[in-house]
Amino acid sequence: MKIAVLREQAEGERRVAATPETVKKFIALGAEMAIEAGAGESASYADADYAAAGAVVGTRAATLQxxxxxxxxxxxxxxxxxxxxxxxxxxxxLNPFGERARVDGYAAAGIEALAMExxxxxxxxxxxxxxxxQSNLAGYKAVxxxxxxxxxxxxxxxxxxGTVSAARVFVMGVGVAGLQAIATARRLGAQVSATDVRSATKEQIQSLGAKPIFVENVAGIEGEGSGGYAGEMSPEYQAAQAELVSGHIAKQDIVITTALIPGRPAPRLISAAQVASMRPGSVIVDLAVEQGxxxxGAVAGEVVTVSGVKIVGHRNVPSRLAADTSALFSRNLFxxxxxxxxxEAGKPVLDEEIGDAIRLTRGGAVVNARLLS
Structure with missing residues (x-):
């Protein structure tokens, strides 16, 4: 089985899908590894390192052949x-919801596309x-x-x-990125608080030494969606949360938002009025800026100043730590x-539970239930 690793074509993408470490591991399985020249360059992995690991480094055409x-x-x-x-x-x-035309293209090309997300x-x-x-390192980089x-x-x-007061950091959304943001801000000496719509995260916040900010006794507080993600809240909960958060945000120096709902635009957590309530010089980092x-006021790919508050909207934050995120991404793939x-077959044979969940196309057709519903 020949495994091809391509140089990324997306603008600003510095990561690579295999490292010399995982190349050696794939070869140990019996695979032949082919790496497009320069694939790891922007993540600090040289072509010579891939060759030393046993891969064949060449042109894109030769790599894919x-x-x-x-x-x-x-x-x-x-x-x-x-x-x-x-x-x-x-x-x-593969961003199946945002790039449906590309998914259809894989089907037409006879590719069996597997969406790792x-x-x-x-x-x-x-x-x-x-x-x-990737979210783990994105939460770290956000801080x-x-x-x-x-x-x-x-x-x-x-x-x-005299005394310099500790920065007050508020993390909104306590998934993988949020938890790492809390931990990193605490390591830097900040006074940290956090909130999430899932009440089960309260103990996680406290375990990291941060203060939980939660709406109590309102319908919809559980907030648990499918697959460990947050779900959408009741209107009553949203109103109570907005009131609670508004008062808290006005006292914060830094806010980091991480909330995402798979397949839907990112939920709006902070309004322009709430931004304006923060003191000049405060900073907001929006990790969901690419999903809306x-x-x-956040702008994808830019740092903007609104009412004296800087709103950071960097695209593709994991790519800003390309060496480490590539190492983790490539291990996920391996x-x-x-x-x-x-x-015996000399290739992976997927089971139904995972195979059906991630397989988008097969036999010239789109087959994933989440795209067909």
Missing amino acids: DAGIILGVQGPDPASLSGAAPGAMLAAS FMPRITRAQSMDILSS LDAAAEYDRAFPMMMTAA GNVE NFLSAFWDK
């Missing part, structure tokens, strides 16, 4: 995959979960981005000239494929 598996970070243009073996598997982050959140798939691995824009110190400092944003590797 007769490949039975194609690995990517973001989904490549279907037209750019000519030369791959008939029915080749493509494993990457559709990986079910079950115990045995934790090591394959790209959303968790560093906030610190870079904030013109004051994070920790409390007692000096002969949690913050009114853990996934190796778990189903059939030595």
Whole structure:
């Protein structure tokens, strides 16, 4: 089985889907590894390192020729995959809801497209979960981005000239990214609080030394959606939360928002009025800006100042830590494929539970239930 690793074509994408470490592991399974020249360059992995690990480094055409598996970070243009073996598997982050035309293109090209972001959140798939691995580092980077824009110190400092107060950081959305943001802000010495619509996260917030900010005794407080994600709240809960959060946000120096609902625009958490209530020099980091944003006034790819408050809307935050996020992403891919590797067949054979969840196309058709409903 030949596995092809392509150089990413998306603008600003610096990650790579395999590292020299995972190349060696795939070869140990019996696979032949082909790497497009320069694929790892922007993530600090040199072509020579791939060659030393046993991969063949060459042009895109040579890399794809007769490949039975194609690995990517973001989904490549279907037209750019000519030369791959008939029915080749493509494993990457494919953005099925946002790039439906591209999914149809994979079907037309006879590609078996596997959307890694559709990986079910079950115990045995934790090591394959790209959303968790990438969100973890995105939460960390969000705090560093906030610190870079904030013109004051994070920790409390007692000096002969007086005391510098600790920065007050509020994290909205306590998933993987939010938890890491809390932990990172605490390490930097900030006074941290956090909120989520899922009441079960209260203990997680407290375990990290942060203060939970929660609406109580209102319908819809559980907020638990499918697959471990937050669901949509009742109108009563939304109104109570807005009132509680408004009073809290006005006292904060930094706010980090991380809320996403799969397949839908990001929920609006902070209004323009709430932004205006913060003191000048405060910072908001919107990690959901590419899905429409949690913050009114956030602009994807820009840092804007609104009412004296900086709103940070960097695109593709995991790519801003390309070496480490590539290492984790590539291990997710290896853990996934190796778990189903059939030595006799010389390829992965997926089971129904995970295979049906992540498979978008097969046999020239779109087959995923989430895209057909």
